Amino acid sequence: MPDFASRRVTMVDTQVRPSDVTQFPIIEAMLNIPREVYVPAEKQETAYLGENMPLGNGRYLLEPRTFSKMLNGLNLRGDELVLDLGCGLGYSTAVIAHIVEAVVALEVDAQLANEAETTLGEQGVDNAAVINAPLFEGAPKHGPYDAIMVEGAIERFPDALSDQLKEGGRVAAVFAENELGVVRIGHKIDGQITWRYEFNASAPVLDGFGKETEFAL
Numbered sequence: 001m002p003d004f005a006s007r008r009v010t011m012v013d014t015q016v017r018p019s020d021v022t023q024f025p026i027i028e029a030m031l032n033i034p035r036e037v038y039v040p041a042e043k044q045e046t047a048y049l050g051e052n053m054p055l056g057n058g059r060y061l062l063e064p065r066t067f068s069k070m071l072n073g074l075n076l077r078g079d080e081l082v083l084d085l086g087c088g089l090g091y092s093t094a095v096i097a098h099i100v101e102a103v104v105a106l107e108v109d110a111q112l113a114n115e116a117e118t119t120l121g122e123q124g125v126d127n128a129a130v131i132n133a134p135l136f137e138g139a140p141k142h143g144p145y146d147a148i149m150v151e152g153a154i155e156r157f158p159d160a161l162s163d164q165l166k167e168g169g170r171v172a173a174v175f176a177e178n179e180l181g182v183v184r185i186g187h188k189i190d191g192q193i194t195w196r197y198e199f200n201a202s203a204p205v206l207d208g209f210g211k212e213t214e215f216a217l
Contacts, residue, residue, distance in 0.1 A: 004036045007048040011035070011064050015050050021068045025076070029098035030068060037119055038091035052203055055088045057109045062151055066183065066201040067092060070172040073185040073198045074147050076100050083143065083164065084128075085135050086151035086206055090116030093128045096149065103128040104142045108135050108207065136208035138164045145169060153181055153202070154209035162193055174203045 012030050021027065036047040039061060043053060053061040062070075076082065080100045087093045087105035089112055097103045097120075105120075105128055107113035113132035120128055131139050136158045138148075143164040150157075150173035157173060165171060171186040171193065181202040186193040 002036075002045065004034060004044075004047070008032075008035065011048045011050075015064045016068045019065045019069050021072045023072055023075070025078075025099045026068055026071050026095075029095045030064065033091065033094045033098060034123070035064075035091055037123065038089045038094065038116075040089075055112060057112065058204070058207070059086065059088050059107075059109055059112060060152060060204050061088050061091055062203060066174070066203065067095075067151075069199055069201075070149065070174075070183055071096070071099075073183070074149065074170050074172050076147060080146035081143075083139060083145040083148045084151065085138070085148060085161075087116055087130065088112055088151060090120045090125075090128075090130070092149065092151050093130070094120060094123060094125050097125050097128045100146075101127065104139050104145070105130045106133055106135055106139055107131075108133065134208060135206055136160065140164050147171065150174070150206070150209075152204060152206035152209075154206060155211045156209060157186070157193065158209070162188070165193070167191070172198075174201050176202075176205050 036044045039047045084093045084105040087107045093105040117130040138161045144166040148171040153174040153176040165188045169188045174181045183198040183201050184195040186195045
């Protein structure tokens with residue numbers, strides 16, 4: 001049986017800490033949450049590699065470096081409510097739930113959502129709810145949210161999601177730009193989100209977050 005506990009320590013020491021992730025709650029969560037139980041069974045052996053992992057049906061688990069740096073940029077606090085968009089099999093939700101008061105996890109793929117809900121329950125994560133719904137619609141009835149974490153790349157951030165972010169709230173997303181991608185942290189001030197550059201990263205674009213089609217006459 002692989003020593004996953006040692007692999008978690010190695011992941012944090014080689015992928016997270018060297019990436020200027022300094023917030024103790026993030027490091028503690030990533031040392032304690034068993035990443036291997038939130039990936040497909042056949043991929044457990046590679047659960048701690050530094051790359052985006054396919055979960056099936058076009059969904060991916062973000063690499064540890066990108067994920068941890070996005071969390072660091074969000075500067076989450078223990079009394080907050082977070083919307084986790086595109087939770088996959090629930091790893092991101094488990095980590096965030098370890099840090100904040102409550103998480104609403106959204107997953108458009110019904111099978112992934114069901115598995116995430118089951119695994120989170122088995123792991124005793126009792127401050128997270130998994131909802132099967134289109135990601136770009138968010139979960140307005142549970143909001144507004146202190147922070148929104150987007151588990152994949154986007155080309156635009158829908159107004160429907162902006163409306164679900166509290167005044168003073170933050171959002172982290174990978175923006176797909178040509179072949180490259182950049183992570184930006186958005187702050188909602190006076191009803192508008194102002195984005196600032198955080199670091200370079202790449203991820204597959206989530207369904208529903210592409211640029212709106214331009215119609216030519």
